[in-house]
Amino acid sequence: MFNNKKYLNISDLLKKKSKNTKIIAISKNQSQNDIKTAIFHGVSIFGENRVQEAKLKFQELLKENNNIELHLTGPLQTNKVKDALKLFNVFHTLDREGLLKEFSKHQEKIKNKSFFIQVNTGKEKTKSGVFPENVRSFYNLCEFYKLRNIEGLMCIPPINESPKKHFNILKEISKDVNLDKLSIGMSSDYEQALDFNPAYIRLGTILFGNRN
Numbered sequence: 001m002f003n004n005k006k007y008l009n010i011s012d013l014l015k016k017k018s019k020n021t022k023i024i025a026i027s028k029n030q031s032q033n034d035i036k037t038a039i040f041h042g043v044s045i046f047g048e049n050r051v052q053e054a055k056l057k058f059q060e061l062l063k064e065n066n067n068i069e070l071h072l073t074g075p076l077q078t079n080k081v082k083d084a085l086k087l088f089n090v091f092h093t094l095d096r097e098g099l100l101k102e103f104s105k106h107q108e109k110i111k112n113k114s115f116f117i118q119v120n121t122g123k124e125k126t127k128s129g130v131f132p133e134n135v136r137s138f139y140n141l142c143e144f145y146k147l148r149n150i151e152g153l154m155c156i157p158p159i160n161e162s163p164k165k166h167f168n169i170l171k172e173i174s175k176d177v178n179l180d181k182l183s184i185g186m187s188s189d190y191e192q193a194l195d196f197n198p199a200y201i202r203l204g205t206i207l208f209g210n211r212n
Contacts, residue, residue, distance in 0.1 A: 002034045003207055004041040010190070010203065018194045024071050026186075026204030032057045034208055039065055047092075047202055049074025051084045058087060073202055075128050078102040085109045092116040092154045092183050092200075095128045097141055104145040114151045116183050117142070119173060121166040122158035129155065132173055139177050152181030152199055163189035167196050 007023070014021050024047040027035050035046065035057060044067050048054035054070065062068055071090040081102040084091070094100065095118045103110055117138060120129030130138045135153070142150050153174050157166035167184050174180060185193025185201035193201055 001209055002030075002038040002041065002043075003209070004037075007038075007041065007043065007207055010206075013191075013194070018197050021194065021198050022200050023207075024073065024200050024202045025207050026073060026202050027057070027208065028053070028074070028204065030204075030208045032061070035061065038207070039068070045069045045071065045200075047071040047073040047204075048088075051076070051080040051087065054087055055083065062087070071200075082106065085113065088113070090114045090116070090151075092202075093118045093128065094138075094142070094147075094150075095120075095130060097138075100141055100145040100147055103147055107146060110147060110149070114149050115142070115147055116152050116154040116181070117150060117179075119153050119155045119170055121155045121169045122161065124158055127156065132169060135173050136177055139179070150179060152179045152183060153177075154183035156186075157189070163192050164195070167193055171196055 010023060022045055024045050025038055025043050026047040028049045058070055069089045070087055071092060072084060072088045073092045075093055076084055076099060078098055085106055094115050118129040119135055120127050120131055123131055153170050155166055155170045157163040170182060174182060181199035182196055183200045184198045187203050187206035190201045190203060
């Protein structure tokens with residue numbers, strides 16, 4: 001169930017600590033009714049991890065609410081790119097050349113989209129993302145494939161390490177490639193993320209409760 005009180009409390013915190021930060025309400029595995037409740041309370045930015053699930057829940061909602069901004073915050077298969085471009089405004093998980101190549105086939109559609117490069121700051125084998133030392137060359141590949149709306153960098157810190165360590169790594173990389181927007185911070189570490197003035201924090205459990 002959507003927790004509007006918690007949403008308002010975090011929104012007030014952003015006004016005091018990080019005015020440029022926006023909340024992405026992660027609605028993965030949440031019901032359409034809970035999403036409608038969130039919309040009723042003024043939430044307009046949502047994050048989903050899977051194209052098919054997002055399509056089922058948001059296709060009609062997007063027609064009824066033209067102010068909704070939908071973000072893809074999970075990994076994207078190349079065969080889902082065409083469908084994803086019909087739904088999502090912002091993509092947080094650019095992580096490999098094959099994906100860039102697939103996006104490049106849709107030049108007219110990608111002009112109006114925004115992208116974040118996912119960085120695997122912990123070099124974890126079980127996670128997607130570009131290794132820190134390869135971000136510069138990957139960013140150049142984005143330019144080669146004419147993905148020019150690269151807004152910033154995203155990371156998911158290892159669960160057994162200090163999030164701030166990895167937010168620092170991402171911040172330093174962002175300076176190197178001149179991409180100042182960060183997508184960092186989840187329900188467990190968003191307060192630490194706010195010290196880095198991120199563009200987005202991605203909040204699921206803290207707003208909706210445990211996933212079904």
